[in-house]
Amino acid sequence: MDTVISIENVSYHYPDAAENVLKNVSLAIPAGSFTAILGHNGSGKSTLAKLCNAILIPTEGRVTVNGLDTSLEDNLIPVRRTVGMVFQNPDNQIVASVVEDDVAFAPENLGVESAEIRRRVDDALRRVGMYEFRLHAPHLLSGGQKQRIAIAGVLAMQPKILVLDEPTAMLDPLGRKEVLSTVEELRAETGMTVLLITHHMDECIGADRVIVVSDGQLVMDGAPGEVFSRVEELRALGLDVPDTTETLYELRKAGLDLPLDALTIDACADVLAGLFTKSAE
Amino acid sequence: MPDIRLESLRYVYSRGTPFEKVALNDVTLDIPAGQYVALLGHTGSGKSTLIQQLNGLLTPTAGRVLYDGEDIHRSKEALRDIRFRVGLVFQYPEYQLFEETVYKDIAFGPGNMRLPAAEIEERVRKSAHFAGVDESLFDASPLELSGGQKRRIAIAGVMAMKPDVLVLDEPIAGLDPAGCRSLLENIKRYHRSTGCTIVLVTHEMNVAATEAERLLVMRAGQIALDGTPQEVFSRPEELRSMGLDIPGAAALAQALRQRGVSLPESIYSPKYLAKTLLSRMGGVSC
Incomplete structure (x- = not known):
């Protein structure tokens, strides 16, 4: 797949800040992909989003959108037309x-x-x-x-790319569902590339890829099942896992041999129900 | 600590205009002293109006708000007294910060209560500790800190007034999971050590399930459900019809019941679900 956003060795430094909020980050976003970005408050994930449509320009390194360098004045309008942003409030x-x-x-x-x-x-x-x-x-x-x-x-x-920065943080459960299913339908109908920044672990379950940002660096990058299987590491980073993973994790701690990557309610229920048919036989 | 009673409470916004909206429709409710209550409901269901009645910010269109049997609107003095006894932390409390230093911001409330300086200082230190604000930040400008820190400072400012009733409107929205956990632990610690009443407004079903002893669910200006987390979360269809949901672990337990695994209705945390499954498996294999 073609890369639509390319982030190459990017560091970012806010004026007056003591240190870089992003530290030598590299990341390629393929066309049509759905990437979820997790990270603690202040990890640099919103900065990463703002670099994608030239609201911020890297202090070091380069960001290109469809091959256009975001630091060049002439590219500003085409970049902003390509990358649409939705914020929290x-x-x-x-x-x-x-x-x-x-x-x-x-x-x-x-x-x-x-x-x-x-x-x-x-x-x-x-x-x-x-x-x-x-x-x-x-x-x-x-x-x-x-x-x-x-x-x-x-x-x-x-736009070809939609970046959503915690779009559901202020919403009630119904509002959250409305927004997420709207994004899902858009993806299905238009093949749009989506970057979703969120604190809700369960909103990442449908993504192709989950990226975890901590202290300005990318510390995990993989399919949701892979990332959420690293329960202890995620908790050490101040994050959490969906209830499905946590249930499986608790059962594994008690000695049951279960996969941790059954993330949806249905997949997880199938795995757990399987335990009972097996032990009944 | 006061017993709170809302009696046939009604509140109408923009009365007599085309935008008239009944926000509270004949709500009668008792909150005994020291209870930890979570208030749920979709946007526009009346939660914010209800909590603004609790400290007299809004005057009822009809009905009464009683603290230990006395109407809080009976006199100006009574109302002033209630404002000091009921601490209200608004959604996005960081917008409430305005002083030059963190210390002054936390000291603002107790300062208004005209307490002696030594007492104010002690309260500032204690409430900063409770809310997780490090004393090294006391001289910093609150406006230059991170969102999570600002929120803790705003909460410390309300706690410094030692309210008998602490009302928090969506205090965890936008916080990361660790920040959320530590804030909730601090609130619980404050609740346990002071015995105060807590009213927590939240959209997070998991939080309501694990923190509160009683859930109130609002719909169209009325209390639609009232019970323990166990009672309320055993009615998933009703909750969904009101734009709400059940915690993930409760949904997982429901999916397991549909697959023929018999489980009690009272499951809403992953740990408890895992424990219950383990004991069931033990029972089957023995």
């Missing part, structure tokens, strides 16, 4: 008083002509399941709905 991302105006904001700024804007806005709102709300006031919507509007606003720019 939906209230900070909504600018207009009518849903469809809000979604139209970015393409209007990009100078897209008006018939095309209309088409993109309708399409984006349908994709996130908010078309019926196009004439509503965003501030009267629920957190999950607002976050879907923010995603629609990003989609209207027709």
Whole structure:
């Protein structure tokens, strides 16, 4: 698969900070992949996300998006069009008083002509399941709905890559499900590349790849099943594992020979139910 | 420590306008002194309105808020007294910080209570310790610290007022798992050592299951479910219909029951599920 984001030996230093928040990080994101990024508060994961669409420029090293170096002024607009970002707090991302105006904001700024804007806005709102709300006031919507509007606003720019920085941190369980299933559908329909930063271990289960950032470095990188099998290491890094893994881990500690990588509720229940049919025989 | 009683409480936002919204609809509720309660419900179900009634920030449209049988709105003095006794930590409490130093920020509440200086200093040190704020940060500007540290400072500031009732609105949103665990441990330690009442608003079902002794679930301005974690989480369909969920381990236990493994309803932590499975297996193989 083609690499759409390439991060090469990147370090980043905030002005006035004592040390680098990212330390010589290298990472390649393949087109169409779904990567989840985990890490403790202050680990550097949000910085990593902001480097992907030129909100931040590396202090050392190079970030390229579709081959375009993000540090070059001329590449700024094409990079921002390619990489759409959604942040934690939906209230900070909504600018207009009518849903469809809000979604139209970015393409209007990009100078897209008006018939095309209309088409993109309708399409984006349908994709996130908010078309019926196009004439509503965003501030009267629920957190999950607002976050879907923010995603629609990003989609209207027709980006190839979607970066979501803790998009569910402020949402209730239903809002969280709405946002995650919207992202899942987008991936299925458009083949979009997705980077999801999260503190919720269970949101990583569906990813192709989980990356763990700690103190500015990438310390784990693998399929969700591989990463979550390293229970003790994750806990030492201030992280956790899904309830499924933890149940399997506790049973392994008691001497049962069980795999740790049955992450979904169904896969894990199958493994555990298997114990009973075996011991009954 | 007070017994709290909400009596036929009703609250309507923007009354008489086209935006009129009934946020609390005839809520009657008793919270005995010293209880640790988790308040659940989807966005807009009335949780924030309810907790703002607990310290008199909002005046009921109808009904009463009683502390030990007395209406908190009976006089200005009574209301002022309640504000000191009920500590409210808002969602994103880091936005509440404003002093030049961490020490001054934590000391702000007890300072308002006009306590002697020595007493204030002792309270600042104790509550900083409880909330996990290191004394080496006392001279730092609170605005330059990380999100997790800011939140601890804001919580320390509320604890320094030694509230009889500590109300926390989503205190762990956005914290990493370790930060979340240590904050919850600190809250529990404060609860145990002071015997105060805790009301914790959360969207995290796992947290509600393991921290609180009683869960209140709100829907459309009313208390829809009220019981122990065991009672509430044994009703997954109802919870889901209200936009909520059950903890992962409870969902796993449910999936196992569907596969013919008999398990009690009371499972909502991975450790307890593992323990129960082990004892079941022992029973089968012997």
